Amino acid sequence: MALLQISEPGESPDPHQHRLAVGIDLGTTHSLVATVRSGTAEVIGDEQDRPLLPSIVRYFRDAPPQVGYEARAVQADDPANTIVSVKRFMGRGVADVAKYGALPYHFVEAPGMVAIETAAGRRSPVQVSADILKVLRERAEQALGGELMGAVITVPAYFDDAQRQATKDAGRLAGLNVLRLLNEPTAAAIAYGLDHASEGTFAVFDLGGGTFDISILRLTRGVFEVLATNGDSALGGDDFDQAIATHWRVGHGLADGAGGDTRRLLAAAREVKEKLSFQEQADAQVVFSYNLKLRLHLTRAEFEQITAPLVQKTLGPTRKALRDAKLDVADIDGVVLVGGATRMPHLQRAVEQFFGQPPLKDLDPDQVVALGAAIQANVLAGNRAPGDDWLLLDVIPLSLGLETMGGLVERVVPRNSTIPVARAQEFTTFKDGQTAMAIHVVQGERELVSDCRSLARFELRGIPPMVAGAARIQVTFQVDADGLLSVSAREKGTGIESSIVVKPSYGLTDDEVARMLQAGFAHAAEDRDARALGEQRVEAEALLASVKAALAKDADLLDAAERAALDAAMQALDAARGGSDHRAIKAAAEALNHASERFASRRMDRAISGALAGRRVDEVSK
Amino acid sequence: MRDWIPAFAGMTNALGPRSAGTANATMTPDFSRTHFELLGLPASFAVDASQLERRYRDLQSQVHPDRFAAASEAERRVAMQFATRANEAYRTLRDPVGRARYLLSLKGYDTGEESNTAMPPDFLMQQMEWREAAGEARAAGDTAALESLRAELADARAEMLGMLARALDGDRNYDAGCSLVRKLRFLEKLDEEIDDALELIHERG
Numbered sequence: 047m048a049l050l051q052i053s054e055p056g057e058s059p060d061p062h063q064h065r066l067a068v069g070i071d072l073g074t075t076h077s078l079v080a081t082v083r084s085g086t087a088e089v090i091g092d093e094q095d096r097p098l099l100p101s102i103v104r105y106f107r108d109a110p111p112q113v114g115y116e117a118r119a120v121q122a123d124d125p126a127n128t129i130v131s132v133k134r135f136m137g138r139g140v141a142d143v144a145k146y147g148a149l150p151y152h153f154v155e156a157p158g159m160v161a162i163e164t165a166a167g168r169r170s171p172v173q174v175s176a177d178i179l180k181v182l183r184e185r186a187e188q189a190l191g192g193e194l195m196g197a198v199i200t201v202p203a204y205f206d207d208a209q210r211q212a213t214k215d216a217g218r219l220a221g222l223n224v225l226r227l228l229n230e231p232t233a234a235a236i237a238y239g240l241d242h243a244s245e246g247t248f249a250v251f252d253l254g255g256g257t258f259d260i261s262i263l264r265l266t267r268g269v270f271e272v273l274a275t276n277g278d279s280a281l282g283g284d285d286f287d288q289a290i291a292t293h294w295r296v297g298h299g300l301a302d303g304a305g306g307d308t309r310r311l312l313a314a315a316r317e318v319k320e321k322l323s324f325q326e327q328a329d330a331q332v333v334f335s336y337n338l339k340l341r342l343h344l345t346r347a348e349f350e351q352i353t354a355p356l357v358q359k360t361l362g363p364t365r366k367a368l369r370d371a372k373l374d375v376a377d378i379d380g381v382v383l384v385g386g387a388t389r390m391p392h393l394q395r396a397v398e399q400f401f402g403q404p405p406l407k408d409l410d411p412d413q414v415v416a417l418g419a420a421i422q423a424n425v426l427a428g429n430r431a432p433g434d435d436w437l438l439l440d441v442i443p444l445s446l447g448l449e450t451m452g453g454l455v456e457r458v459v460p461r462n463s464t465i466p467v468a469r470a471q472e473f474t475t476f477k478d479g480q481t482a483m484a485i486h487v488v489q490g491e492r493e494l495v496s497d498c499r500s501l502a503r504f505e506l507r508g509i510p511p512m513v514a515g516a517a518r519i520q521v522t523f524q525v526d527a528d529g530l531l532s533v534s535a536r537e538k539g540t541g542i543e544s545s546i547v548v549k550p551s552y553g554l555t556d557d558e559v560a561r562m563l564q565a566g567f568a569h570a571a572e573d574r575d576a577r578a579l580g581e582q583r584v585e586a587e588a589l590l591a592s593v594k595a596a597l598a599k600d601a602d603l604l605d606a607a608e609r610a611a612l613d614a615a616m617q618a619l620d621a622a623r624g625g626s627d628h629r630a631i632k633a634a635a636e637a638l639n640h641a642s643e644r645f646a647s648r649r650m651d652r653a654i655s656g657a658l659a660g661r662r663v664d665e666v667s668k
Numbered sequence: 669m670r671d672w673i674p675a676f677a678g679m680t681n682a683l684g685p686r687s688a689g690t691a692n693a694t695m696t697p698d699f700s701r702t703h704f705e706l707l708g709l710p711a712s713f714a715v716d717a718s719q720l721e722r723r724y725r726d727l728q729s730q731v732h733p734d735r736f737a738a739a740s741e742a743e744r745r746v747a748m749q750f751a752t753r754a755n756e757a758y759r760t761l762r763d764p765v766g767r768a769r770y771l772l773s774l775k776g777y778d779t780g781e782e783s784n785t786a787m788p789p790d791f792l793m794q795q796m797e798w799r800e801a802a803g804e805a806r807a808a809g810d811t812a813a814l815e816s817l818r819a820e821l822a823d824a825r826a827e828m829l830g831m832l833a834r835a836l837d838g839d840r841n842y843d844a845g846c847s848l849v850r851k852l853r854f855l856e857k858l859d860e861e862i863d864d865a866l867e868l869i870h871e872r873g
Contacts (some may be wrong), residue, residue, distance in 0.1 A: 065738075196738070225737045269725055362871065369863065426737035437729050464759070466733065466752045526748055527733040589740050636741070643742040650746050653730060654706075 065195040067225065067427035068186045069233070069419025072175060072199055072213065074133040074256030074282055075386070077101050078413060079182040080420035081190060082429070087237065087417040090189045097413065099185075101255075103177045104128040105164035113181045122309040125150035127165045130309075131284060132178075134256045135160055135171040136216075137208030145280070147288075150305045159212065172216045179220035196225040198423040200415050202257035203229035204277030204363075204443045206489050207501050207531050214528065225426040227528040230254070231261035232272055232440055233418030234384040238409055239265045240421060240436070246379030247273075249367075251397055251405065252415075253360065253387040256282035260364045262371040262378075268436040274370035274462045275443050276363035281356070283319075283387035289353050290315035294342050307334050314342055322346045323389045350392040357396045364400060370462050381405040386412050439464050442525050448473075449486035449495045458523050461491065468524045475519075479511040483519060487533050506535045575628065582631040586623040589635055590616060593642055596649060603648040615641040702774060703757035713768055713836040715761060724758040765852045768832050768845060777842045779849040791851060798858055806865040809872075818862050825855050 068090075071078045076098040080089045089097040096115070104117040105127045111117075121128045129151070135143055140155045152163040161170045179199075187194060199217050201210055210227055217224040231250035238244065244265050252259040259277040263270055291311045294300065300311075314330035321328035322344065329343040368375065381397060383405045388394065397405050409417075422438065424430070446459040448471070459469045475483065483506045490498030509517050521535045593616060604612065615638040622634040704711040707723040729735070731750035736743050760766045769779050787795070798817065805813035828848055835844040 226734070267725075365867070365870065369867070422734075426734060428738045435729070437725065437732060438734060439728065439732075464755045466748045467755055468752045524748075524752070527751070592740060639741040642740070643745060646740075646742045646746040647749070650731060650750050654727065654750075 064429055065427040066186075066190045066192050067196050067198075067420075067423040067429065068182075068190075068194060069198045069228075069416050069421070069423045070179065070182055070200065070217075070222075071230070071233075071416035071419060072133065072179065072201075072216070073101055073415075074131050074254055074284065075101055076255070076412065077178050077182060078416035079186050080413070080416040081186060082420050082424040087420045087424075089413050089416055090186050092185060099178065099181060101132065101178055102128060102130045103132070103174050105166035105169065107165045111166065111177050113178055122306040122313065125306050125309050126152060129162060129164070129169070129174050131256055132171050132174040134280065134284075135162075136175065137206070137210075137212040138171070148308070150308065159208075172212050172219060175213070175216035176219035179216055179222060183220055183222055194222065195427050196223040196423065198226045198228050198233075198419045198426065199224055200228050200230045200233050200419050201529075202252075202254070202277065202279055203231050203259040203261050203272075203275040204257065204279045205529075206279070206444055206499055207446075207529070208499065209279065210529050214530070224528075225423060227530075228419050228422055229259070229261065229272070229275065229440055229443075229529075230257075230415045231259045231275070231384060232263070232270065232438065233416075233422065234382060234409075234414045235261070235263045235265070235270055235418065236421050236438070237414045237418035238382050238406070239270060241409065244380070247373065247377055249364070249378050249381045249401065250384055251360070251364070251381055251388065252277075252384035253393065254282050254385040255387070256280070256284050258282060258360055258363065260360070260367045262367050262373065269439065270436065271439045272441045272464075273373070274367045275441055276367035276370070277443070278359065278363055281359055283385070285356055286319055286353050286387065286390070287312050287315040289356065290319060290344060290349065293344070293348070293352050298340060298342075305335075307336075310334065318342070318344050319349065319390070322349050323391060346391075353392070357393050360393075361396070361400060375401055378403075382409075383407045384411050384414055440527075440529070441465060442467065442529055444489050445491055446487065446489050446501075446523055446525070446531060447498070448521060449488060451476075453495045455488055455490075455493055455495055455498055458521070459525060463525075465525050465529055466527050468522060470520050470522045473519045473521060474515050475509065475512065475517045476514055478514050480514070480517070481509045481511055482507045483509065483535075485521060485533070485535055487523075487531070489531075501531065502533065504533075504535075506537070509537045579626060579628040579631075582628040582635070583623050586619055586631050586635050589638060590619060590623075593638065596642075596645065600645075600649050600652065603652065604645060608644070612638075612641050612645065703760050703770060706753065706757045707761065709761070711771065711774060713764075713771055713833050715767065717762075720758070720761060724754065727754045764829050764832070765849060765856065768836060768849050768852075771836060772842055772845055772849065775842050777846055779846045779853075781850050781853045784846075784850065787851070787854075788847075795854060795858075802858065802862055802865070806868075809869050811866060811869055814862050814866055814869075818859065821855055821859055821862075825852065828852055828855070 066081070068079050068081045069087075071080075078089050078097060078099065080087055082088075091097045092099065092114075099114045100118040102114065102117040102121060104112040104120065104124060106112075117128055118130075121130060134146065136159075138160055139158075140153055140160050143149070143153060143160050154161050154163055154168065156168070156170060159170055159172070161168050162174070183194060183197070197217065199213055199222075201213050205213070214224050214227055231252045234250050234252060235248060238250075239248075245267075247262065247264050250259070250261045250263065252261070257277065257279050258281040259275065261275040262273045264273055265271075291308070291314075294311065294315070310332050314332045317330050318328045325346070327343065327345040329341055331339065331341050333339050368378075378401055381401045381403065383394070383397070388397075388405075388407070388411050394405060394407075425436075441462045442459065442465050443461060445457050445461040447455040447457040450456045450473075456471065458471045459467055463469075473483070485504050485506060486495070486500065487502045488495055488498040489501050492498050506519060509519070518538050519535055520538055521533065523531060523533055525531050593612070597612075601609065615634075619631070619634040619638050622631045625631070702711065707720065707727065709715060709720060709723065728751060731747055731754060733744060733747045733751055736747040739747070760770050769781075772779055798821070801817055802814070804810075805817065828851060832845060832848045832852070835841045835848060
């Protein structure tokens, strides 16, 4: 852990210690957990060795939720309490979910995100996702025989900031240390690229249950560089089921409606859709609640005709991604198919036609994302073997901007910027004597604020009164390696500074996570405290060890006062970890982290300088 | 309606060499290196593209947050700042126009692409012709005309980049450099418009 890694990046301080880390594909219809064992990535199955976990959660009044196959089996009987495809609701409001048509849930508007009333009470999509993640965490801990050090959770590349933040919150709520959010097509590229030792430019075409991503990557000498990504976060295999269900409804004069009958119809549609990947026609029997029994039939030709518009819908984003990457179809060396929905023959034909080459599909499209995430998790946890060196450079999928005059968007960070990225933009006041400024952060490609997603609003106050146009407000956007945004603003015109750092409003604070964890019945209060104390002590010890090691090497980078401050912070943490108050240990660790930041920065700087100095002089000066 | 306006609409990210891409009150690592220094390259317009790419990758291999995922919070923050800085340097130097703009800023010259719209008359004439041709082709849905216009722009751009290299690395005529950057920026905008038009025609089928 820690400062030592500046000299030996990525290597575990104790080479014999293998840290348990997993990759999780939190999918719309299925979720998976995978890990690297003895150098090979593999999916961890359940007790019946089934690799997939249906992403379905059923809630009860007085019992823990049911997750997976059990919940799926009864989804039509208890539709209001059995949540399917919850991923579509992550980071979304009531207006967003309305476009999915009649759903059997009782939605309620909650701050920042829709929530669902269930027998167990109100559940946010974050909580439902956390219940899925908990099952996967327990499955992994059981199989691996220990507590997980961390997890990489995948998200669709085209997920916006709200959806990413919600996913990370779900991970924290499930008790996972989220090492990184990883884009699904990028994860697939890792699994595929490392498996095949590929070099060149690849398109990853990822059609999952509820989302579509297209990513263009360049693989060269151990670097995975995402050049561009595009997609549709509301297009997936589910829509093909819906199209079939609608076709049958019209054909048989069935009434629209939500509830169990819709679920039955959709389940039949899904079954027929899957069969049609292998046969020319298929049928399914549905018994409706009003005692109507129907045999529903569909031919492959009919299926392809009614879903042709959906297939076409994937090609627009594909063209845009190529354009952003400044490439032509001819530049693509290979096309990788990911996601269960890419098994459909007419989709494969469309992809082949577009790219002028048959797609690669030798890795299981259901598993490849989880496998890539596991490989990345293994590296992030510090289990990298010497020489096993590769680097991942990903991008932000959607532009970030600010609302300006007339409801227009001023773009600050363009889409497909390599992350982490920071950009600053200056603004000024509009009225004489104006002392406050409302800042509205939005994400999307459209010109009008009303067409983009609103991420956060905050106010910068305390601007000294000046004539209009004299103040200079610098707004800085920082996007981290998870693709998550934080925004700060300060007035710099007069030397009087005021600054604020915001996290987008839908994000959960640490307190909220703690409260929600408390509300669950996973642990009794004492258990939680004991666990927290143990965790904080381990972390404190690791932090102290790493600072000591860093000091042994680079103490000359600090002057006497800085050294004294750092020593004091170390002593305080050393004293706190002997006590039994986990909050005090956490506070002391935070203080030490803060005190060591400048030191860490100078050490990084020295490491870079060392690398520069190591080059031949004639090479540098040309 | 908002009660404020962009101060410098053209300042897309014209951050000076000493302020770096992560200007922020809460982040104060030592970013006194120029983009060229950070990537270990001589400060000239001529850049070996493969060397630039290699240096960038070497640097990211050292500082990327993925290398510090299991490290302390302070180190993770520092890694993010350095990786952000590396991305900013690479993005700026990879693009010839961005590189020229940055090099000029190091010499104390502001290219003034938004504020200074004065152009020599012959270039203005050429601009108008191109714009007219683009407008007509767009209205007619003539993709072939748009493509050939794009090729013409690419030729003009290549020629201007050659002149830019002479102005910056040879004559050290920085006023001429600024003027060329302004012209190139105009070409870029027109090229984007042609791209948009092609996209639109494509979508309409």
